[in-house]
Amino acid sequence: MKAMFKRLKPEFLFVCGLVIMICFIFQGNLIFRAFQVFLFVLLSLLLGKRFKLLPNLIMLLSVTLIYLITPRGRILFSLGGWAITQGSLFLGLYRGLLLVGLIYVSRCFISPRLKLPGIIGSLLGDTFSCFELINENKNLFSLRRPFVSLDEMMIKISRQREEPAGLSGAQKEEAPGRARFGDYLVPVFLLILNGGLLAFPYLWGWFQNRPV
Amino acid sequence: MSSVIRDRRRLTLLGAFCLFLSMVEFMIPKPLPFLRLGLANLPILAGLSILNPGEVMILVILKILGQGLINGTLFSYIFLFSALGSLAAGLVMMLLWRFGQRFFSYIGISILGALASNLTQLVFSMLTVFGKEAWLIAPPFLAVGTVTAILLGIFAQRFSLVSQWMKEERRKNEGHV
Numbered sequence: 001m002k003a004m005f006k007r008l009k010p011e012f013l014f015v016c017g018l019v020i021m022i023c024f025i026f027q028g029n030l031i032f033r034a035f036q037v038f039l040f041v042l043l044s045l046l047l048g049k050r051f052k053l054l055p056n057l058i059m060l061l062s063v064t065l066i067y068l069i070t071p072r073g074r075i076l077f078s079l080g081g082w083a084i085t086q087g088s089l090f091l092g093l094y095r096g097l098l099l100v101g102l103i104y105v106s107r108c109f110i111s112p113r114l115k116l117p118g119i120i121g122s123l124l125g126d127t128f129s130c131f132e133l134i135n136e137n138k139n140l141f142s143l144r145r146p147f148v149s150l151d152e153m154m155i156k157i158s159r160q161r162e163e164p165a166g167l168s169g170a171q172k173e174e175a176p177g178r179a180r181f182g183d184y185l186v187p188v189f190l191l192i193l194n195g196g197l198l199a200f201p202y203l204w205g206w207f208q209n210r211p212v
Numbered sequence: 213m214s215s216v217i218r219d220r221r222r223l224t225l226l227g228a229f230c231l232f233l234s235m236v237e238f239m240i241p242k243p244l245p246f247l248r249l250g251l252a253n254l255p256i257l258a259g260l261s262i263l264n265p266g267e268v269m270i271l272v273i274l275k276i277l278g279q280g281l282i283n284g285t286l287f288s289y290i291f292l293f294s295a296l297g298s299l300a301a302g303l304v305m306m307l308l309w310r311f312g313q314r315f316f317s318y319i320g321i322s323i324l325g326a327l328a329s330n331l332t333q334l335v336f337s338m339l340t341v342f343g344k345e346a347w348l349i350a351p352p353f354l355a356v357g358t359v360t361a362i363l364l365g366i367f368a369q370r371f372s373l374v375s376q377w378m379k380e381e382r383r384k385n386e387g388h389v
Contacts, residue, residue: 021287066345106287130228154377
């Protein structure tokens with residue numbers, strides 16, 4: 001899966017991510033939203049991205065807890081004198097899932113190879129090639145003498161950049177190759193699925209109320 | 213915009229260090245996802261003495277976009293929080309350096325920059341995610357931000373004193389003038 005996504009153009013992935021993000025933000029059904037988050041986390045795992053359950057749970061629970069402070073709607077149960085209400089619980093989970101889900105949509109569909117237009121895009125390109133040089137020289141940094149070692153590292157990298165341009169790590173990396181038809185299947189499937197999940201409640205409502 | 217930039221290599225080197233430090237911060241475990249150390253602000257703080265105001269703001273933009281692309285957070289709330297916080301901090305630090313250099317050290321500038329960043333993020337979280345209850349997380353959020361800002365300020369102060377690279381860059385600036 002990782003190789004498939006790598007072969008796709010970063011601009012294509014960006015547009016897919018943007019559309020999926022819109023479908024995700026406007027999703028009104030809590031169950032569907034939870035399912036979408038599950039899909040995004042699963043995709044992120046398949047793409048070999050780092051996943052830690054605890055920070056995500058803490059984020060979800062802290063947002064939900066903050067919403068539970070203000071009661072909304074029917075009381076589900078009480079903890080001491082604290083009324084846990086259905087409206088607050090749903091709203092908290094709804095917002096918490098939005099935060100967690102957007103992180104994973106972003107991680108799956110934003111590639112560091114994405115080139116932004118204009119002067120800022122060109123400066124960012126230079127910044128990334130310099131970042132590669134820093135990564136190649138990161139062993140020069142020592143926690144025992146942080147000021148001096150950081151300074152030495154900056155001097156060395158500045159001098160390297162003044163030399164005639166060689167290939168940086170990013171440029172040395174093998175080109176990912178041309179995208180094949182099959183590479184487009186997963187992003188396009190996710191686009192259709194997320195669009196379908198957004199449209200489903202409206203279509204279902206229309207289907208039930210249609211003139212017979 | 214290109215007329216603002218005096219030295220493209222220096223600007224992008226500092227931008228790359230912002231990304232490097234943000235990667236280092238990404239690897240440090242945090243007890244709560246909202247807590248940040250702000251290590252990536254160090255090159256901005258150090259850059260105040262060698263960059264002009266326009267370059268400082270471009271450096272902030274490079275940091276925001278670079279972090280969004282490298283960490284893949286461009287579509288998330290994290291990106292918006294980071295962008296607003298960084299822009300507020302960058303603006304406050306740049307103005308303090310320009311107009312209040314006599315009254316503030318790197319430590320003072322770092323603390324006020326962190327306060328500007330954290331308050332902007334709190335107001336944004338109040339408007340978008342948490343509602344008015346956001347003020348409940350304000351005390352730990354601001355406390356951690358202030359402590360890390362003091363440490364960053366001390367680091368920037370020491371670094372600016374011992375760094376040969378910064379001395380060389382200041383000399384280049386004087387040559388320009």
